Amino acid sequence: MDIAKVIVDVPAKDTDRTFDYLIPDSMRTWIEPGSRVAVPFGKRTVQGFVTSMQPEAEPSRFKLRPLQELLDLVPPLSPDLVELGEWMSERYACSRILALQAMIPTALKGKAERYISLADRPVADEAPADAGALLEDDGMSDPVERGIVTYIRSKQQVALQALSRQFPQEAAVIKALLRRGVLQESQTIRDKLQKKMLKAVNLAVPVEEAEAALDDFPKKAQRQKEVLAFLLERKEFLPLPLKEVLASLHVSAAAVKALENKGHLRIEDVEVFRDPYRGRYFKPTQPLKLTGEQQYVFERVIRQLETREQGAFLLHGVTGSGKTEIYLQTISHCIEQGRQAIVLVPEISLTPQMVERFKGRFGDQVAVMHSRLSGGERYDEWRKIREGRVKVAIGARSAVFAPFAKLGLIIMDEEHESSYKQEETPKYHARDVAIRRSHQHGAVVILGSATPALESYHAARSQSNDEFAPLLLEMHTRALGNTLPEVRIVDMRDELREGNRSMFSRALHDGIAGRLERGEQTVLLLNRRGYSTFVMCRSCGYVAGCPECDISLTYHQRSNNLRCHYCGYAAPAPEVCPDCGSEHIRYFGTGTQRVEEELAKLFPGIRVIRMDVDTTTEKGSHEKLLTRFREKKADVLLGTQMVAKGLDFPDVTLVGVITADSSLNLPDFRAAEKTFQLLTQVAGRAGRHQLPGEVFIQSYTPDHYSIIHASRHDYASFIRDELNHRRSLHYPPYCRLIMVTFSHEQLPVLVRLAENFKASLEGKARKLGWFGAMDRFTPDVLDILGPVASPVPRIKNRYRFQCMIKWRGQIDAVGLVRNVVDEMADAVQRQHLQISLDVDPQMLM
Numbered sequence: 001m002d003i004a005k006v007i008v009d010v011p012a013k014d015t016d017r018t019f020d021y022l023i024p025d026s027m028r029t030w031i032e033p034g035s036r037v038a039v040p041f042g043k044r045t046v047q048g049f050v051t052s053m054q055p056e057a058e059p060s061r062f063k064l065r066p067l068q069e070l071l072d073l074v075p076p077l078s079p080d081l082v083e084l085g086e087w088m089s090e091r092y093a094c095s096r097i098l099a100l101q102a103m104i105p106t107a108l109k110g111k112a113e114r115y116i117s118l119a120d121r122p123v124a125d126e127a128p129a130d131a132g133a134l135l136e137d138d139g140m141s142d143p144v145e146r147g148i149v150t151y152i153r154s155k156q157q158v159a160l161q162a163l164s165r166q167f168p169q170e171a172a173v174i175k176a177l178l179r180r181g182v183l184q185e186s187q188t189i190r191d192k193l194q195k196k197m198l199k200a201v202n203l204a205v206p207v208e209e210a211e212a213a214l215d216d217f218p219k220k221a222q223r224q225k226e227v228l229a230f231l232l233e234r235k236e237f238l239p240l241p242l243k244e245v246l247a248s249l250h251v252s253a254a255a256v257k258a259l260e261n262k263g264h265l266r267i268e269d270v271e272v273f274r275d276p277y278r279g280r281y282f283k284p285t286q287p288l289k290l291t292g293e294q295q296y297v298f299e300r301v302i303r304q305l306e307t308r309e310q311g312a313f314l315l316h317g318v319t320g321s322g323k324t325e326i327y328l329q330t331i332s333h334c335i336e337q338g339r340q341a342i343v344l345v346p347e348i349s350l351t352p353q354m355v356e357r358f359k360g361r362f363g364d365q366v367a368v369m370h371s372r373l374s375g376g377e378r379y380d381e382w383r384k385i386r387e388g389r390v391k392v393a394i395g396a397r398s399a400v401f402a403p404f405a406k407l408g409l410i411i412m413d414e415e416h417e418s419s420y421k422q423e424e425t426p427k428y429h430a431r432d433v434a435i436r437r438s439h440q441h442g443a444v445v446i447l448g449s450a451t452p453a454l455e456s457y458h459a460a461r462s463q464s465n466d467e468f469a470p471l472l473l474e475m476h477t478r479a480l481g482n483t484l485p486e487v488r489i490v491d492m493r494d495e496l497r498e499g500n501r502s503m504f505s506r507a508l509h510d511g512i513a514g515r516l517e518r519g520e521q522t523v524l525l526l527n528r529r530g531y532s533t534f535v536m537c538r539s540c541g542y543v544a545g546c547p548e549c550d551i552s553l554t555y556h557q558r559s560n561n562l563r564c565h566y567c568g569y570a571a572p573a574p575e576v577c578p579d580c581g582s583e584h585i586r587y588f589g590t591g592t593q594r595v596e597e598e599l600a601k602l603f604p605g606i607r608v609i610r611m612d613v614d615t616t617t618e619k620g621s622h623e624k625l626l627t628r629f630r631e632k633k634a635d636v637l638l639g640t641q642m643v644a645k646g647l648d649f650p651d652v653t654l655v656g657v658i659t660a661d662s663s664l665n666l667p668d669f670r671a672a673e674k675t676f677q678l679l680t681q682v683a684g685r686a687g688r689h690q691l692p693g694e695v696f697i698q699s700y701t702p703d704h705y706s707i708i709h710a711s712r713h714d715y716a717s718f719i720r721d722e723l724n725h726r727r728s729l730h731y732p733p734y735c736r737l738i739m740v741t742f743s744h745e746q747l748p749v750l751v752r753l754a755e756n757f758k759a760s761l762e763g764k765a766r767k768l769g770w771f772g773a774m775d776r777f778t779p780d781v782l783d784i785l786g787p788v789a790s791p792v793p794r795i796k797n798r799y800r801f802q803c804m805i806k807w808r809g810q811i812d813a814v815g816l817v818r819n820v821v822d823e824m825a826d827a828v829q830r831q832h833l834q835i836s837l838d839v840d841p842q843m844l845m
C-alpha cells in the first residue's frame with residue numbers, strides 16, 4: 001500500500017474528510033486503519049488517524065507529502081472503531097475527527113511541539129563552507145554561539161520553549177544559527193502524558209550463569225552476593241523494582257551498581273501501570289443460585305450469546321430484583337467464550353459498591369474507567385483494554401468505546417439515565433452506540449432498568465424492525481423475596497393548611513424519630529432539579545404552565561415574567577394564585593444545607609451525612625461518605641439525585657422525598673418521566689434486606705399521575721398514561737427531535753440569522769414534500785418550532801436562540817439540517833455566529 005487516507009485534527013467544515021499521504025517505506029508494515037500519525041498540514045504538524053490505505057492510483061495533481069511519524073506501536077483505534085466514527089459523524093451531525101477523538105483517552109490528544117537540534121548537514125548555499133568542521137570541534141569563534149551549539153548537542157534536541165528559557169537573551173543568535181543551517185527546527189506530536197516508568201533490576205546473564213557466579217563470589221563482596229541470591233530466588237518475578245530490592249535487603253544502590261558493572265545484572269526502566277484500586281482488597285464472591293425469574297432471563301441471554309449473533313434485550317426488573325447478579329453471570333459466560341464485556345453505569349452510580357461487585361467476581365480482569373481518575377490512571381486502564389490484558393471494562397458513558405477486539409456483551413445499567421447522552425460535541429447517546437457496536441461484533445446488549453426510558457420500552461413493545469429495537473425481559477419480584485416498600489404520598493398543602501410550615505410533614509418527622517429510636521437508617525432525597533425556576537402556589541399546588549406546550553413556564557427574575565421555552569409564550573409573573581387567590585405563590589426551591597440545619601434543630605444530636613455537589617468534589621469523597629453511612633456512623637443520608645441510585649444498605653428502612661414536585665415542573669417534556677424514575681429509584685433503596693421498608697413522598701401536587709404510579713410501583717400504568725400524553729402532543733417516541741442552537745453577541749443579527757435558517761430549512765423541506773404539521777396520520781414529516789430564546793438566553797455575553805425540529809418517518813432529517821447549517825458556514829465565519837446541533841437531545845434546559 002502506498003497511500004494512507006488520514007483524518008486530521010483540524011476541526012472545520014472544509015477539513016472534515018480524509019487527506020492522502022504517502023506511506024514511507026519505513027512505516028509500511030506498521031500503518032493500519034486506526035493508526036495515529038503525525039502529518040504535515042500546511043505549515044504545521046498535526047495529529048491524524050489513518051482510516052484506510054490504498055495503492056497509488058494515477059498520479060494526482062498535487063504532490064503528496066509523506067506521513068511524518070507513527071505515534072503508537074499498537075494503533076489506538078481498531079478498524080471497527082474507525083467505521084463507528086463514520087457512523088457517529090452521520091448520525092449526530094458532527095465532524096469525523098471529533099467522533100474519533102471521543103473514543104480515545106485525553107492523554108492521547110497530542111499537540112504539536114517544536115524542537116531545535118543540530119542540522120543533519122549544513123544547508124549548502126547559506127552555510128559557510130567550513131560549517132561541518134566548526135560543528136566537529138566547536139571551533140566557533142563566537143563564544144555565545146559555541147555555548148548554544150554545545151548545549152544542544154549535549155541534549156540532542158531541545159524543545160523550543162526550553163531553549164528560550166535556557167538562553168532568554170539570545171533569540172537573535174539562535175535565529176541566525178537556524179538561518180545559517182547550523183541548527184534545524186522540527187515538529188513532533190507529543191502526548192499530554194507519558195507512561196510512568198520505574199527503575200527495575202533484572203539479570204543480565206542466563207540463570208545458570210548467574211548461579212555459577214554466585215558460587216565463587218569473593219568474600220568481601222557479601223552484600224553483592226546477597227543481592228544476586230535474592231534475584232535468583234525470585235527469578236520468575238523479574239524484573240523487580242529497584243526500590244523493593246534495596247528496601248528488602250537494606251543494601252545501598254552502590255552494591256547493585258557494582259553488580260551491574262560486573263555484568264551480572266542490569267538496571268532498566270520498566271513501565272508501571274497505575275492501578276487506582278491497587279492495594280485494595282476486594283472480597284471474592286461466588287455466583288449466587290439464581291431465582292426462577294433470574295434463571296429465565298439468564299438462559300435467554302445465554303442462548304443469544306451462544307449464537308454469536310447480534311441481539312439486544314431490555315431487562316425491566318424492579319428495584320432489588322437482582323439485575324446485577326444477572327450481569328455478573330452473563331459476563332462470566334461471555335468470558336468463557338473468549339470474548340470481552342463492557343459494563344456501562346451512569347457516572348453518579350459508579351460507586352465503590354458497584355466497582356466492588358465486579359472486582360469481587362472478576363478481580364484483575366476488570367478495568368475501571370472513572371472520570372474521577374487522573375488522566376494517567378485513565379490512560380493506563382484504557383491500555384489494559386487495548387492490549388487485551390483485561391476482560392471486562394466498567395465505566396460511564398465513554399466506556400462504550402472500550403477498544404476490545406472480541407466484544408461479546410455490552411451491559412447498560414440504569415439505561416434510562418440522561419447522563420448517557422453526552423452534552424458536548426459529539427453529542428452521542430451511549431445506548432445507540434452500544435447497539436451499533438453490537439451489530440459490528442455480533443454481540444449482545446442488555447439494557448437494564450427498573451424504570452426503562454420510554455423510548456426503549458416503546459421500541460421493545462412495538463417490536464419494530466428497527467435495528468435499535470430490543471427484546472423485552474421482565475422481573476417483577478425482589479431477589480431476596482421481600483416485598484417492595486410501602487409508599488405513602490403526603491399532601492404538603494394539608495400540612496400548610498394545618499399550620500405546619502416546616503419542610504418536614506408530621507408523618508416524615510415521626511418516621512425519622514422512630515428510626516432514631518430503633519437504630520435504623522434513613523435516606524432523604526432533596527429533588528433539586530429545576531431549582532428556583534418555576535412558580536408554584538404553596539396553598540393549592542398550582543404551577544404556571546404554557547397553554548400551548550403543556551410544560552411549565554420558566555420564571556425570569558430580570559423581567560419578572562414567565563416564559564415558555566418551546567414556543568416563546570410569555571406572561572407576567574402572578575402576584576396571587578390564579579386558581580385559589582392565595583399570596584403564597586412564588587418561585588420554588590430549597591437547598592440541602594437548609595434541610596440539614598432543620599434536621600439538627602428538630603432532632604438534636606442527629607448524625608447527618610450530606611451528599612451533594614459541594615460535599616463530593618474531592619476525589620474519593622463520595623466513597624468515604626458512603627462507607628461512613630454503611631458503617632452506621634450516621635443516621636441519615638441526605639442528598640440530591642446521588643442518593644437515589646444503586647445503593648444497597650440493609651439497615652435503611654425509611655426513605656423520604658422532601659419535595660417530589662421540583663423535577664415535575666421543569667420546562668422539559670420528559671419532566672414526568674424523570675420524576676417517576678427518580679421516585680421509583682429512591683423508593684427502591686428502602687427495605688432491601690430483612691427489615692421492611694417505608695417511603696414518604698411529600699408533594700404539593702399529589703394527584704399527578706407520575707407520583708401516584710410511582711407510589712404504587714406501577715410502571716405499566718405510568719407508561720400507558722405517559723405514552724398517551726406524548727402521542728397527543730407529538731413528542732418522542734412518536735417523533736424525533738433535533739435541537740439547533742444559535743448564539744451571537746448581537747441580538748438583531750442573531751434573530752435574523754436564526755430566521756434565515758428556518759426559512760431555508762422550511763423551503764428545502766417543502767420541496768422534498770416533507771414539511772408539515774405533526775398530526776398523527778402523516779408518516780414522513782418534518783416540522784420546525786421557533787426560533788425562540790433558549791432557556792438560558794445569554795451565556796458569556798452571547799445571546800442564544802434555538803429551533804426545535806420535530807420529525808419522523810423515512811426521511812433523512814439530520815442530513816437535511818446539516819446541509820442547511822453547512823450552507824450557512826459563510827455567515828458563521830464572517831459574522832461570528834455559532835450554531836450547534838443536538839440530535840435526539842436529552843437536556844432541553
Ligand SMILES: Nc1ncnc2c1ncn2[C@@H]1O[C@H](COP(=O)(O)OP(=O)(O)OP(=O)(O)O)[C@@H](O)[C@H]1O
Pocket residue numbers: 288289290291294317318319320321322323324325449450479480645646647648684688
Ligand atoms: N439469586 C440470588 N440469591 C440471593 N440473593 C440475591 C440473588 N440475586 C440478587 N441477590 C441479592 O439481592 C439484592 C438486590 O440485588 P441487586 O442489587 O442485584 O438488584 P438490582 O436489580 O440491581 O437492584 P437496583 O435496580 O435497585 O439497583 C442484593 O443484595 C443481592 O446480593
Ligand SMILES: [Zn+2]
Pocket residue numbers: 537538539540541542577578579580581582
Ligand atoms: Zn393557589
Ligand SMILES: [Zn+2]
Pocket residue numbers: 546547548549550564565566567568569
Ligand atoms: Zn409553549
